[in-house]
Amino acid sequence: MTGDNTKKILIVDDEAYIRLLIEQSLEDLQVGELEILHASDGLEALGLLQAERPDLVFLDLMLPGLSGFEVCRIVKQELKLQEIFIVILTAKGQLYDRQQSEAVGADIFMTKSFDPDELLGLATRVLSARSGD
């Protein structure tokens, strides 16, 4: 059970070690109650997104089943969950990927290997802004 003030972060990546690295990067996150959720494919992610309404999502692009682009497009454009802050975090680095991320409504595009401090700083800013809502 989580309280109303609990912040939620969803980490979506088919590689368990990447999910671990992202979670570990967020270990020093100072935002009060925090719940970190994991999903290893697009469908699982979509289910958690609808059920849990996380504040922040780190979303890989190359996922089994449903791609990160699709997940992002459904969340932002079909479900109109604009308040969910989506960070595309991918090993893909072509200009197309960046443009497509923007087109499907992602808030930020980041590439792997990521800078852990940048990730922590971003999560702090996004979740702090939510606290101020």
Added chain:
Amino acid sequence: MAAPVLKKLLGREIRPVLEALLARLPEPLAILEMNGVLLFGTHPTQEQGAGDPVAVLSRGLPVGQVVGLSGSPWPEALAALLAYLIAKEGERKDLATEVLDNYRELHLLYRLSEKLFVYMEPEAIAHTMLHEVGPLVQVEAGLVALRSSPGDDLELVASFKSAHPLKSGVLDPENLIGRVIQTGIAEIANYLPADDFFLDLPGRMISLLCAPLVTEKQKLGVIVLVSDGSRQFTANDLKLVTAVSRLTAPAIDIAYFHQVELEKARLERDLQTARQVQAGLLPDVMPVLKGWKVSAHWQPAREVGGDFYEFIRFPDGKLCLAIADVTDKGVPAALMMANTRSVLRAVAGTARQHKLLSPAKLLARVNNLLCEDMPVKMFVTCLLVILDPVTGHIRYANAGHNLAFLRKADDVIEMRATGVPLGLFEGWTYEDKDLDIELGDSILMYSDGLVEAHNAGGEMFGMGRLRRLLAYPQDGPPLHGDHLIRFLMAQLAGFTGPAWEQEDDVTLVTLERCAAGLDEPVHPSG
């Protein structure tokens, strides 16, 4: 009360497995935080009879407990399993931390490669680098000392956290910091007395990491990172800071180069302005005298020069023509040229009241005034000619300048007159000489930049060559005024060749007695 840590230590993947395991056990078993909060399973009821809690250990410390039925072997077995799982989860997190640290180091290098070459000030580069590296390597303090050019002393240009003042002598080659600069090899030294290096850390033990800032060409300085003695720098720190220093040194080198170039450009602009100012000091139109034609040309060897010419009209209609050459070239000569010209004009302006209407007396007065302020090893040569345009009579005097030539239809005559240059001996007197210029005659005044020019073979242009060029040609009309000046400059160019780097200022002034004067003012050439 102990903080709940067991849930976190176990990791998320194992939690559903534990829940499933405990649900299938034939007897109640509970996993609790140290504060007694139930995490998984079922606590035995009072009726069932609970045994003593068994501690779950992590790195030898209790982090949770397992409670089962009294006398059951399950609590011991589960506590051991949990300890093993916690250890494995710890190893996983340690590995992740290690990977993330490597990510951080990699991104530090990425960032520095982007940031360092944006700045054009060595201090800003050093500051940026220190404030990126300092937090990552977790240092107590850091500094960068640089020398702006080889041989200069090292100066502290940036610091991180505290700017501990270095003791004098720490940069000597036998000292660690000095040795790193000298050898160009980074070093770490753990657990050293701070007194050996810093003035303000008495009795403290510190660790030092020093990395040189060197390029192929020069030893620019050093990065010094300081840590509390309890934190020992590692080989990995050394590798990272060495890589950073190798990125930083070229950026600093380029910044220094940029600064030098900026300074050169500024000087260039100043010199261009100085040239315009100096050119503005020269007469911008030639004197107009009925029956006479005056022409002039001025070509400094550098942006500014020490040569000048001047024309001063007297109320009685006479015209004073002056040509002068300050020793040396460039800015010092230009400054003295401006001073000499001002003194000459001032002296000539008051000539009438001082009864100095003789070139010799004018030179003597100018000489005395210049002697007061003339720097050592500087002097000015000057030839003054005062023309009565009505009679054609000229009176002239020479202060060490090249002799002028009088050109007649059948001869070229040196206008002999001697005297020491201005600014050397106060009280020196000069000698007036007289000549009459007849119709068709002309005189040429010039500076040594013409006759002392050398060609690629080391041969000098020379007085003899000039004299021959001035002789009236057998075939065709003789050249005068601007035509003569252009002719002589073309001869000089032909003599010296296209690769000639002008050695000295070249100035030419011609005065020609012709049948009729010009009605319009004429601008000088050059």
